[in-house]
Amino acid sequence: MELAGKAALITGGGTGVGRATALRLARLGCSVCVNYCRSQEEAEQTAHDAQQLGVQAVAVRADVAADAACRTLVKTAVEKLGRLDVLVNNAGTTRFIPFRDLDRVTDDDWNHILGVNLKGPFQCARAAREPIEAAGGGEIVNVASVAGILATGSSIPYAASKAALINMTVALARVLAPSIRVNAVAPGFITGRWLEQGLAENYEEVKRSFERAAPLGRVCTPDDVAAAIVSLIAGSDLVTGDTLICDGGLRIADYAARAGFGRS
Secondary structure (H helix, E strand, O other): OOOOOOEEOOOOOHHHHHHHHHHHHHOOOOOEEEEEEHHHHHHHHHHHHHOOOOOOEEEOOOOOHHHHHHHHHHHHHHHHHHHOEEEEOOOOOOOOOOOOOHOOOOOHHHHHHHHHHHHHHHHHHHHHHHHHOOOOOOOEEEEEOOOHOOOOOOOHHHHHHHHHHHHHHHHHHHHHHHEEEEEEEEEEEEEEEEHHHHHHHEEEEHHHHHHHHHOOOOOEEEHHHHHHHHHHHHHHOOOOOEEEOOOHHHHHHHHHHHHHOOOO
């Protein structure tokens, strides 16, 4: 897709991967609607920074776990930007619960995580379908995680939500073809506030362990993941229903070491 003159909605767009994606799209001439739930100041700053790049940009609050909020969010994005061509389902949440501690997982954990990470992307995609088709077709990218492939990460509900999101990406790609392509990205460890807060004093140690294990020798920055997202949007128009892994090679680290190609 040629992005100049197009418009995108990025959920969870005020910080981290969402902010980096919004600014990458803006640099390519794409107007952006920056969704947020709690990070109002950061979202408004991201919208301001996008405007400085010469495109229209607006920050809009909505909790993607609520269907009515998703519909209002999409309607507002179209009203403010004049069209909608791209949806990036980036909003996400988790609870940091050791996998072995099954009894710590509550109904609220499941409802909260699935509400944002799985229902949210579905509800936003459903709401965005009509305006994207009206604009002549476009792209949806879901931000999943390698946790959904390897059953790792911050908690079992989180990993399960991302596995389901990858599955749903394929289902939506079938349903929305040929006018809308639907793909996912699956990042590994991402530097930034979310993991800094979740891992607390263990953050640097865990980060270094991932860096040592990765064949490419480093973990993701938000901009690395944003680059992967934009590559799916601006790249080949014949890619749909796919998941692009962005993890520095961590998924192949064990195999690489056994085969004699790993890092020493």
